[in-house]
Amino acid sequence: MSRVVVIGAGLAGLVAANRLADTGCDVVLLHQGLGGLQSGQGTIDIFGYNPGRVTNPIKAVAAETRRRVPAGSLSHPYKALGVKAVRVGVEYLKQVLPELLVGSVESNYQLPTAVGAIRPTCLAQPSMVAGDVAADLELAIVGFEQLKDFNPELVAQNLNRTELAGGGRVNARHLLLEFRARQGPLGSPREGELDSSALSYARAFDDRRYRVLFAKTLAPKLAQGETVGLPAVLGLQDPNAWADLAELLGHAVFEIPLPPPSVPGIRLNQALTARALSLGVRTVPGVRVLGFAVEAGRVVSVRTQPGVATRDYRGAAFVLATGGFEAGGLAMDSYGSITETLFELPLVGLQNQSLQADYWGDQPLFNCGLQVDAQLRPIGASGEPVYANLHAVGGILAGSSGWRDKSGDGVAVASAVAAADAIAKELA
């Protein structure tokens, strides 16, 4: 059985590890931090804006693959990946996370955000889809006084002033509840926690008694037929907490993703990690890859230093899933020199003026990254792979800022599955 080393435990790294394990590879997953899923919105974006609002993401991907790119400009990673890779990747993810992701590559949900914008996304968690906006949808946006990252009044007001893409508006009102995630001990002068995180609420909602109590508090305040929007804190471990709450309330319920820490993102992370572990993937958390060895144009091992001693991980193939600047896969030093931090791979998209003054404009810095061949191997100027068995996936690929066009997850999943399949074929 061939050993494959995956570096990085964001969406791309976790999907690659699962896919490789499915094909019978012996997978080691090295990761330094918790992975980017915990900081994201917990849905799967394929294409949200291109540049207008996208309703059919796979069609937008197809259009992107056909787009002529002027010489010297970067093309979107989808152009190299192709439509099929996106379909295969997304289908795979839906298949491995059937309880957590629903939707179709043919259409985007349009879901409210925690500032009250309406955001397109392709696959959502079942707990979110009742928020897919439609004209005249009656919404009660509910928040907690003790949860500062979600203000229901702001969300409701912004939703109300937004004309929907298909015309019309939702009709939203807000409720701010005094309902604590953590109560003080009985008889204690402390009245419980005033400044609770999303995680504290999510853990509380895992407990059915808490849900019952909450439903008793909220239900009398709701009007007939209202759909209830809540911050995305409806359970961390119990995937049916939201459905149970909806039943207790007698109303449709949906979750709205929050800034980090992201409870829906943690759910995805936990599910993908648990699945990988169940398939025999060995995860090594808390390590940074510090060096590597090459023989005859192939990477043979990577070096970590978990303590005083170093430790080498040998492999027949390596998957680089260390992400972009936000994750540490790419870095820029004080002289403006930009590097891929692990293998010092050649980058594309470097410009003299990599940042510009307009905050809302495109920042070329965040589009630079690796260029890869059909097997997702980073290539140099010659077009040849730098190392015959090194593959790169996810946010480290050049050509897009996923937060702008809402394509980061699609690129991660499509590239991870494509790389895993190329490796499996090669090693077979």
Add this chain to the structure above:
Amino acid sequence: MRRLTVDVVVIGGGSTGAGVIRDVAMRGYRAVLVERADLGQGTTGRFHGLLHSGGRYVVSDPESARECAAENAILTRIQAGAIESTGGYFVTCPGDDPGFAEQFLAGAKASGVQAREVGVAEALRNEPRLNPGILRAIEVADGAVDGWQLVWGAANSAREYGAEILTYHQVTKIETANGQVRAVHCRDLKGDQDVQINCDFVLNCAGAWAGQIATMAGAHPVEVVAGRGIMIAMNHRLTNRVLNRLVYPTDGDILVPAHTVSIIGTTDVLAHDPDDLEIPSAEVQQLLDAGEVLIPGFRDTRALHAWAGVRPLIKDDRVGAADTRHMSRGMAVIDHTLRDDLEGMLTIGGGKLTTYRLMAEHIVDKMCRKRGETRPCRTAEEEVPKAGAGHSHRVTDRLAAREADRADDQLVCECELVSRKMFVDALVAQPQASFDDLRRQLRLGMGPCQGGFCTLRATGIAVSEGNLDAERATELLRLFLANRWIGLWPILHGQQVRQAALDSWIFQGTLDVEHLPNPEVAVTR
């Protein structure tokens, strides 16, 4: 149209104007201060936060040195809440002339600036990150001062004496009749109305903009030589004390620990427009190199934010020695009576934040003489009113406050320990404030995440408790992010790139703020 009648109108809400309004109010004049933006939004808020001991000038400008030493002691007494007496070192770095220390010590003695040479080993014990190759070290009484707290303190003191402070009031016209100032006309930019302030005296404290104001009164052009300097805030306090290069004053020779950061400054380049100040990458590199000399490894510490300020030096060939009193190099009062046949206006330029009180004393003394009145200055004798809770300069005071109320209040900004109550109180007191206005008073969004986590919370609170509708609150959020970016992109490197990317994932990725509906009229303040 709103009409007011006072004795004196002070134009400019920087440190000079705030010092002047306090002084005139304490001397019993009815006075109004008008400022086109927020208090301390110009030069006052865009410097390195150094409260001079005078050491910087003992060789180059002994008169300034003497003034700084005296004013440092006065301000530390009357505005303790705005000042942190960190102490400072002047250090001879490798390659610098060790003999300069003798000139420095002699100059310090002559100008009454406290200075004491300490051993290199002692200096390195006290400042472990200091370049171990330093050759000499001299201890002085430098400190850190928060320009905004200083200005707000003076303004609040003036209010207690009956003065009115009108921010976001832009002067549109200075009315004169028969060679005498009669009124100042303003536009209230937030209240959207015209304001006429009848007066018989105008004190022009507009700093780098003083020339524009003088022209409005029909005076001959006053040439303001605007010297632009950039500053960079580095994360954490890298040193305990202010560090200065023991050399003749030059670029990038000062590092000031202030609040939760350390500020390195500064450069000096002629600027043509004080409203359009760039932060050129060559100057950023120059400061990082200079920091590396003081603190090895400086480039690998985290740069958070940069800004540019402009020194308001007045150059005026029309004025002879007879009619301008040079109180020191850098501080000058222009008397428009002799120069322009205009009664009732004085213009002040130059100076330093450390000597802002003294500048005010000088210009108000001059006004009193011109009015034929004897009203002595009392600003050095009386403390400014104590700042409110959470308004102290010292970061440790905020920590102590959080210890006390950690179970009773939420934190809006974890980086700078801004509690919900602090934010709500400021918002209620200033319902028209932008988040940037509140930031200057609270330090909201000025820490490592540069608004990544607090801005959404602030927006929500503004809607729930600040009586703002979601449209305005959302526009303030966008404006805040865009304004933070102005000082971020020129210095973005290292860990701060990572932060900027994470912040983009939050605001654009998760929240999609860029796709909320745009208002019909852009919100700019």
